[in-house]
Amino acid sequence: MGILVVADHNNASLLGATANTVTAAQKIGGEITVLVAGSNCADAAAEAAKLNGVSKVLVADNAAYEHLLAENVSLLVAELGKDFTHVLAPATSNGKNILPRVAALLDVAQISEIIAVESADTFKRPIYAGNAIATIQSEDAIKVITVRATGFDAAAADGSASIEALASVQDAGKSAFVGAELAKSDRPELTAAKVIISGGRGMGNGENFELLNKVADKLGAAVGASRAAVDAGFVPNDMQVGQTGKIVAPELYIAVGISGAIQHLAGMKDSKVIVAINKDEEAPIFQVADYGLVADLFSALPELEGKL
Amino acid sequence: MKVLVAVKRVIDYNVKIRVKADNTDVDLTNVKMAMNPFCEIAVEEAVRLKEKGVATEIVVVSIGPKEAQEQLRTALALGADRAILVETADKVDSLGVAKILAKVVADEQPGLVIMGKQSIDSDNNQTGQMLGALTGMPQGTFASEVAVDGEKVSVTREIDGGLQTVALNLPAIVTTDLRLNEPRYASLPNIMKAKKKPLDVKTPADLGVDVASKVKTLKVEAPAARSAGIKVGSVDELVEKLKNEAKVI
Ligand SMILES: Cc1cc2nc3c(=O)[nH]c(=O)nc-3n(C[C@H](O)[C@H](O)[C@H](O)COP(=O)(O)OP(=O)(O)OC[C@H]3O[C@@H](n4cnc5c(N)ncnc54)[C@H](O)[C@@H]3O)c2cc1C
Ligand SMILES: Nc1ncnc2c1ncn2[C@@H]1O[C@H](COP(=O)(O)O)[C@@H](O)[C@H]1O
Numbered sequence A: 001m002g003i004l005v006v007a008d009h010n011n012a013s014l015l016g017a018t019a020n021t022v023t024a025a026q027k028i029g030g031e032i033t034v035l036v037a038g039s040n041c042a043d044a045a046a047e048a049a050k051l052n053g054v055s056k057v058l059v060a061d062n063a064a065y066e067h068l069l070a071e072n073v074s075l076l077v078a079e080l081g082k083d084f085t086h087v088l089a090p091a092t093s094n095g096k097n098i099l100p101r102v103a104a105l106l107d108v109a110q111i112s113e114i115i116a117v118e119s120a121d122t123f124k125r126p127i128y129a130g131n132a133i134a135t136i137q138s139e140d141a142i143k144v145i146t147v148r149a150t151g152f153d154a155a156a157a158d159g160s161a162s163i164e165a166l167a168s169v170q171d172a173g174k175s176a177f178v179g180a181e182l183a184k185s186d187r188p189e190l191t192a193a194k195v196i197i198s199g200g201r202g203m204g205n206g207e208n209f210e211l212l213n214k215v216a217d218k219l220g221a222a223v224g225a226s227r228a229a230v231d232a233g234f235v236p237n238d239m240q241v242g243q244t245g246k247i248v249a250p251e252l253y254i255a256v257g258i259s260g261a262i263q264h265l266a267g268m269k270d271s272k273v274i275v276a277i278n279k280d281e282e283a284p285i286f287q288v289a290d291y292g293l294v295a296d297l298f299s300a301l302p303e304l305e306g307k308l
Numbered sequence B: 001m002k003v004l005v006a007v008k009r010v011i012d013y014n015v016k017i018r019v020k021a022d023n024t025d026v027d028l029t030n031v032k033m034a035m036n037p038f039c040e041i042a043v044e045e046a047v048r049l050k051e052k053g054v055a056t057e058i059v060v061v062s063i064g065p066k067e068a069q070e071q072l073r074t075a076l077a078l079g080a081d082r083a084i085l086v087e088t089a090d091k092v093d094s095l096g097v098a099k100i101l102a103k104v105v106a107d108e109q110p111g112l113v114i115m116g117k118q119s120i121d122s123d124n125n126q127t128g129q130m131l132g133a134l135t136g137m138p139q140g141t142f143a144s145e146v147a148v149d150g151e152k153v154s155v156t157r158e159i160d161g162g163l164q165t166v167a168l169n170l171p172a173i174v175t176t177d178l179r180l181n182e183p184r185y186a187s188l189p190n191i192m193k194a195k196k197k198p199l200d201v202k203t204p205a206d207l208g209v210d211v212a213s214k215v216k217t218l219k220v221e222a223p224a225a226r227s228a229g230i231k232v233g234s235v236d237e238l239v240e241k242l243k244n245e246a247k248v249i
Helices: A016-028 A042-049 A072-079 A095-105 A211-218 A229-230 A262-270 A298-307 B035-053 B066-078 B094-108 B127-135 B188-194 B235-245
Strands: A004-007 A033-038 A055-062 A088-089 A110-114 A116-119 A122-127 A132-138 A142-147 A162-165 A175-182 A193-201 A222-225 A251-254 A275-276 A292-293 B002-006 B009-011 B033-035 B057-064 B080-086 B112-116 B139-149 B154-158 B164-167 B170-174 B199-202 B213-221 B230-232
Touching: A004 A055, A016 A033, A016 A116, A016 A142, A033 A042, A033 A072, A042 A055, A042 A162, A042 A211, A072 A095, A072 A175, A072 B127, A072 B139, A088 A095, A095 A110, A095 A142, A095 B094, A095 B127, A095 B139, A095 B154, A110 A122, A110 B009, A116 B080, A132 B009, A162 A211, A175 B009, A211 A222, A211 A251, A211 A298, A211 B009, A222 A229, A251 A262, A251 A298, A275 A298, A275 B235, A292 B235, A298 B235, B002 B035, B002 B094, B009 B066, B033 B035, B033 B066, B035 B057, B035 B066, B035 B112, B035 B139, B035 B170, B057 B066, B057 B094, B066 B080, B066 B188, B066 B199, B094 B127, B127 B139, B127 B170, B139 B164, B230 B235
Parallel strands: A004 A033, A004 A088, A033 A055, A055 A162, A088 A142, A110 A142, A193 A222, A193 A251, A251 A275, A275 A292, A292 B230, B002 B057, B002 B112, B057 B080, B080 B199, B112 B170, B139 B170
Antiparallel strands: A116 A122, A122 A132, A132 B213, A175 B164, B009 B033, B139 B154, B154 B164
């Protein structure tokens, strides 16, 4: 018995949200095992073994798991999951893709994106784009849960768990990886950044995001966007912050040319300090901003860059 | 190829919800309801596949109260051919919905199932993946592009780091993301025509599915409110406040 945490990683390293998921597991209580399913994923497994509170890391190293295809990984996790009371994964795109499949294979419900652990069977999670928080209790024998990283601190990397190789290979043979177009950036990753500056439709076009990039460089910030900016093709999809994009909670979030629709707020309103720059003083974003500047972004951004 | 589309009746995305005073749920009395936006994208994708000659028939299915017929009629007006309502007054969780859909899949034998990636009320993001597990079908979740090619479908997915393309054996499940397409509006003549299209009503019991959930909601609360901030008069003042008051830069 105990808790199984399904790691998210890119084989070479662990994705940050895995460490937050381990903290959620610690709050539930019980022995923590981390599964790293991948291909040539020894480095990711070594990182997992360092996470504080983890007693064992299981490594399933096989070509079938290289791209974390849900059809294959879910079979493995369901096979292992029978021996645990809880199966957790970070609510990343991989976690969201794999875990519901695991839950259905185990014939249990999934509890999505918990933000707090009340007890081993009771959790809090946002619903309706974060406009309500539900406390829910599960009577399922195995609790299958995805964890919202912003709800939990990252576990420290000062542990030393044992690492055990798994022989089981599960290949459903129904899906194949074809290719990926991954964003390359020297800036911090959105969900890990301490400071984020995001642009919306008000930016006008993709080139104007350079104005945000310059401020971001001064602040060591990540750059995000609203749905409208992504839909208009200004920036790629992985920059979208919101209910159906990335959920962030940095120390400082600067929203520029973003009106503040509830779907956008859902992704950033737990930030410690919020700044809004918008030329419309009635924009709803000002209702959640600690500091609001009513100004034209095309003059405010260069000035801000100059003064930092 | 037959395409099955699952649509859910939810609160309209523009409505600001309120939590009930007794903290049992959100208050949905007299609130505007609509088709889940991701399901609109799913219907649109199916209609485009039919327009391209890839899909031959579009069946839409919803699990929910009697009123969910409205959303099914909307889907019919947008181009679906027939509809199935699995009527129940109970709240069915994603596993229950997936079990019902698995029965419908067994009856209808679609080549492709298109669903939304997420309901905007429960924010679950589960049902398509669960249906995949129950039927053994592969899944292309969070799709921004779908191309059917013979016995396979190629799906481009919006993932954390960018985009990923997978090839899936048919029959398969696709769940839609925002960039897949821009849904059309139903025209008045098509709304009129939709009234005559077939809409079958069944119950979970007819399908032999037990939808009892092991998860119960103990409490629903409003989130912690942010205290109102201030307006600054200039960029200088903003920088000063961020440095000396908030101490975040
Ligand atoms: C199912 C669903 C899911 C969604 N998910 C998300 C999500 O995850 N994330 C998200 O962001 N949205 C999401 N949305 C969309 C959301 O409802 C809004 O449409 C979107 O957030 C608006 O983006 P915006 O604020 O950039 O654009 P707008 O609402 O058009 O606002 C632009 C703002 O820029 C200001 N502006 C214009 N020019 C200037 C200037 N020169 N200087 C200063 N200010 C200027 C304007 O005053 C305005 O306030 C979703 C919607 C649906 C239906
Ligand atoms: N009650 C329902 N009836 C029909 N389809 C549903 C229902 N619930 C969920 N779905 C489908 O599953 C998708 C994802 O929902 P969820 O997993 O609840 O976030 C929705 O966009 C629908 O396509």
